[in-house]
Amino acid sequence: MAERPVIGVVGLGTMGLGIAQVFAQSGFCVLATDASEAVRSTAASRLAGALEARVAAGKLTGADRNAAIERAQIIGSISDFAPAGLVIEAIAERLEAKRGLFATLEGVVGPDTVLATNTSSLSVAAMARGLKHPGRVLGLHFFNPAPAMRLVELIAPQGCDRAAVDLARRTAEATGKTVIPCPDRPGFIVNRCARPFYGEALALLEEGRAAAEIDAAMLSAGYRIGPFALIDLIGADINLAATESLSAAMGGHPRYHIFKALRAQVARGDLGRKTGRGFVYPAEGADPPGDAEAIVLRIEAVLANEAAWLLAEGGTTAEGINQAMMLGLNFPRGPLDGLRRHGLARILDTLAKLEAQAPPHLPGRYAPSPALSEAI
Secondary structure, rough: OOOOOOOOEOOOOOOHHHHHHHHHHOOOOOEEEEOHHHHHHHHHHHHHHHHHHHHHHHOHHHHHHHHHHHEEOOOOHHHHHOOOOOEEEEOOOOHHHHHHHHHHHOOOOOOOOOEEEEOOOOOHHHOOOOOOOOOHHHEEOOOOOOOOOOEEEEOOOOOHHHHOOOOOOHHHHOOOEEEEOOOOOOOHHHHOHHHHHHHHHHHHOOOOHHHHHHHHHHEEEEEEHHHHHHHHHHHHHHHHHHHHHHHHHHHOHHHHHOOHHHHHHHHHOOOOOOEEEEOOOOOOOOOOOOHHHHHHHHHHHHHHHHHHHHHOOOOHHHHHHHHHHHHHHHOOOOOHHHHHHHOOHHHHHHHHHHOOOOOOOOOOOOOOOOHHHHHO
């Protein structure tokens, strides 16, 4: 496999175009396309605009911008991907669509070409099933915006070819990204381990606490953004969809309970910044409440427990989980760092009290992972 393969990108929405930009500005030749002719027709100008913004910010020279534009070619057909050594799809989150795309690509690219999905939630193994060469299919999950976010989650399902994994890792790292191996489990690391950050804040809201004071408590503990401000930034509709997807994939376990307040927010259309109103947006921040430390302990206990459940399933490490959460969500520390910060006994005591007081619709939500004691 080539040291610096030609990169193919399928799907030229925000994420796909961002991935194409990452590789083009890092010296890779990029072939990119989209099923929509209208999207393809604007891709070059959108890429040029994104690169020009980096020039204006002093992050890229004019010469480097021009070179990146020359390295990125918008193509009209998947049949033009024949030279690619790594093809990354960033199309809609539908398993059959992605599987169908990979089946088509198999008839175009060489036998050693790696096929990567940018999915944030779907099973990579399921995507590879039925293909002629399933061992070359893996996940490369970039985070939005791809040019700015340093993290890439690398998902290699069971049976994935070692050469494919090595090429994917080496190629992503050549763009300056931090690549962290993840198990092929729902939500991978970040989307899975982030759920308690939002979910426990929503549980507190359900108990009568104000969203602004919950956010203020987390800010006082070093978090750059509170859970409700983060929902407002991402969009309550996006957060709800991610939570629903993970809840379904995990059999409706109460750790992924979908709180009524989140559904109601979406039903009202108060989605956050994009609609002008959210849980806390556009209000000014609040002062931390007197029991801010207890709020932080509660949320960090549930974060640590979720991370420990994932750790127990295999395919990742405590260090990988911590680093992924800090890079992917700008957390001041990883969830298992929080375990060490508070101590195992305090975390277990907190979880036990929460379980004892849990409402009837959330039994088992706070059951401790057996891996908590191993992760400290």
